[in-house]
Structures are given as structure tokens and as C-alpha cells.
Amino acid sequence: MRASVLALVLSAVVALVGCGSDSASTGGSGGAAGAAGVGGSGGSGGSSGFQELYDQGLTKYVGEFSPANDPEPVDGVKTYQFAVPDDPSAEPRGPLCLRGGEYTVDTREGASDELVIFLQGGGACWEDFCSAVEETNSLTAGGILDPDLEGNPLADWDVVYLPYCDGALFAGDVDRVLPNSVLGEGEPGESMGYQRGLQNLTASLDVAVAEFPNPSRIVLTGVSGGAFGTITAMPLVRYYYPDTEVLLFNDSGVGIAKEGNPDFVNITLLEGWNASLLIPASCPDCTSNGHITRLIEWELAADDNFTMSALSFSADAVISTFFLMIPPADFTVSLLAETGRTTTMFEDRYKRFIPVGAAHTTLLRATSGGDVGGLEIGSLETEIDGVNVLEWFTAMVDGTEAWDDLVDSSLVE
Secondary structure (H helix, E strand, C coil): CHHHHHHHHHHHHHHHHHCCCCCCCCCCCCHHHHHCCCCCCCCCCCHHHHHHHHHHCCCCCCCCCCCCCCCCCECCEEEEEECCCCCCCCCCCCCCCCCCCCEEEEEECCCCCCEEEEECCCEEEECCEEEECCCCCCCCCCHHHCCCCCCCCCCCCEEEEECCCCCCCCCCCEEEEEECCCCCCCCCCEEEEEECHHHHHHHHHHHHHHHCCCCCEEEEEEECHHHHHHHHHHHHHHHHCCCCEEEEEEECCCCCCCCCCHHHHHHHHHHCCCCHHHCCCCCHHHCCCCCCHHHHHHHHHHCCCEEEEEECCCCCHHHHHHHHCCCHHHHHHHHHHHHHHHHHHCCCCEEEEECCCCCCCCCCCCCCCCCECCECCCCCCCEECCEEHHHHHHHHHHCCCCCCCEECHHHCC
């Protein structure tokens, strides 16, 4: 029963992505992509604030993998492909999807000199559980990625779109046998899994810096699993763009996990994914309470040239019930407490948008109305106190006072 419900949930997310708007070689030297000036000294915090993570190995794949093609744009979108080797286990272990399929990354050039880096979502897998998208999808014009959406503050920005297919929140670096995904077409059982999110992320950022080397600003954003991915991706983005202001907009992956159970994050996820290097050794408290919200605080303290928006429905059913397997009420308590602490510490640089409800994500859907595949999805029209997500997002981009900390009044004591 649980597997069928999970399949419904993730299939709905994939359907939302796929419908768009609601109306060569691997292991190369990197070439231009790898050589573009990365890892500078940083300013106002900058890359130097994350040097500990670079020393731990976060940047080990920078410049290591070149696309197999030199794409021409189709309808304005270039799709870079990373070839699948004959032996996926052979070194160097390059970008791959969960079951050994090809990884791709899309770019779209806009009219401005500003850049959107968008991380897609699509589930997660660990040692005894798997419900995740296993193949890439393409950049489509939906929600905040629609250049024709009225009032879209990112309409003319350049876009780098990272599809999600590693089942490890863009963080993994391990090949291991995993349960078959409940989203897959195969039989129940196990098969080899390639959780190479760090390779996929790094190769995508190599493409980003080659295509768009000098943006004046960056919006780093993502939904669901991709939103979780933005948290650990932020220091790597900073490595590539050491002096560029970054606006991080996290939609439905704000770092809440299992209160009082750090083993879930530290062992089940990070150790299982071979991703412990993403947590600074000097910050044992970054995960000690069972969440990764304290890692966000560490990042904000290390780099004062980025701001963050944290959006989550108060009882997000996809995160709480289906993946964390905790009562929604417990999720709500942790969500309010953890994000409340962070906004108190960084009140000018970290703001929340927490509406009441069990829905999941908003950015890829322009208008509200009806479920998607049986799953309740928010939209850019989702409101708190008369302010909708699109208006709040715009306020962050424009730097106006309307970018305020918004929590539904029914949640505030």
C-alpha cells in the first residue's frame, strides 16, 4: 500500500514537470568548462568562507567531465549530454543517472546578464528505500521558468536547468545496490544504483560557468529534492562564482528532517551517499539535532553575499509523511522552530514563507486549481496575508521591503 501511494506522489511531481506551463567523452580534462576562472579569493565572505569544504573534497570533480556534444539551441534551449561509458564502474566515475542512464543539463540564454540555476526535484533513495526519478527531463516553460509569464522577475534571465535523477539530492558519490524505485517499471527487488549527484551537479556548473561566466547576480533555486540540493550546492556555486551576489530560493526542501534522530541524516543519508564531506568538520552541530537547518546557518555566517528565502507548507505531506515518515504535526513544530531560529539570527538575509496546508512546492505552477495526479501542489498564486509567492519572489529579487518574513497567522502563537 505504501509503495503505491509513494508511486502516485512522485508520478504526480514528474507529471507536473513534464507538462511545463499549466495553460563523446567522459572524464576529459574539462576544456573551457573546467578552465573558466573558478575558486577565486572571494569577497564579502565569498568562496574563502567555504574553504573548509573545498579542503574536504567538495570541489574534487571541478573540470573533470566534459559534455559529449556541442549542442545547437532547439527552441532556445541547449541540451548538453554526458556520455555513458561502456563500464559505468570504470574510473573516472562521471555523471550518470540512478540506473546508469545518461545525464544531461539544459541552458537557455536570456536578454539580461543575470543567471538562474534551477535544481529539479524527484524523490530520494537510501539503503532500504527508493522512490525517485531515474531519468533526466528537459527544461520546459512552466511557472517561474516561463519567460512569458506575466510579472515573472526572471523572465529575461539566463537559465541553467539541472534535471534530477540521482536519488541523493545532488549530493551522492557512491555506486551500490539499491531497492528498485517504486516509480520504476521493473519488478520489486534490487539493482545497481549510481548515486552520483555530486558529479552531476559539478558537471552542470562546469557548463554554467562556460556558458555564463560573469553574471551580475545569480538566483539559485530548486523544488523538493532540488530544494534540499540547493543547501549543499550553495558552497559549490560560490566556488565557481566567488564574487557574485546569490539569491537562494528554496521551495519545499528547507532542511527539516527527523527531530532528535541525527543518525537518519548522518548515517542513513550522508554516510550512505558518501556525502559526509558536504558537512564542515568544524560544525558538529550542523546536523546534531536531526535536521540540516544549522548547516544553513553555518553557510550564512560564512558568506554574507547571499540571502535566502525558505518556503514550505506547514504540513507538507510529501516531505513529512511519505519520505520522513513522521506525523505532519511533528514536521510543523520542527519547521517553525528551526526556521524561526534562523530568521532571528539572520533577520535581514533569511525570510520564510510558510502557508498552512499539506501541499508540496509552488514554483513550477503558475496558477492554483485542482490536484496534479492526486497530489496537492501549490502555485505562484499561493498566498499569505494577501501576498502571493510570485509577489514575494519578486520582492526578494528587487530587494524591496515586501520581502518580509511571512508565516500564516494561524501558526503563530
